[in-house]
Amino acid sequence: MPIFEYRCQACEEKFSLLILKTKDAAAVKCPFCRAERILKLPSAFSVQQSEASRLKNLDLSRPRDSEFYKNSCHIGLWAKKRMEQLGVKPSSQMEEIIEKARCGKILEE
Ligand SMILES: [Zn+2]
Known part of the structure; x- marks a missing residue:
């Protein structure tokens, strides 16, 4: 599943979002303060291993x-x-x- 982790640069909250389309990724807003200044974090899936x-x-x-x-x-x-x-x-x-x-x-x- 394409779940991405973000951190809001305005309120510092972290959140995860399921992004299915490229245009969704471009329109991501902080769910807490609605700021658009967000930082995409390295996906947790890259460190998930069997x-x-x-x-x-x-x-x-x-x-x-x-x-x-x-x-x-x-x-x-x-x-x-x-x-x-x-x-x-x-x-x-x-x-x-x-x-x-x-x-x-x-x-x-
Ligand atoms: Zn925020």
Whole structure:
């Protein structure tokens, strides 16, 4: 889906819009203050990856900062990569725990 992220240069609000036609993209206004001075941000889709490619690109030699773990997709990724390197397949129980952690459910238990 062609969803684009913008930031209003007048009120600093961020918003996402579905842009289906080129002429829509040219007519984008801030939904908060109606300003036309908006900045198109790099699409979030460019950084969206499948788990397989996230695993592949994960560099274990670099320490993770807290920003990394704010993305809940990254929870459990390090452990999985490490297991992959060791040739261990994550058990279904572990997969379940990781899935719960990613959905924030682990905090409820
Ligand atoms: Zn605005």
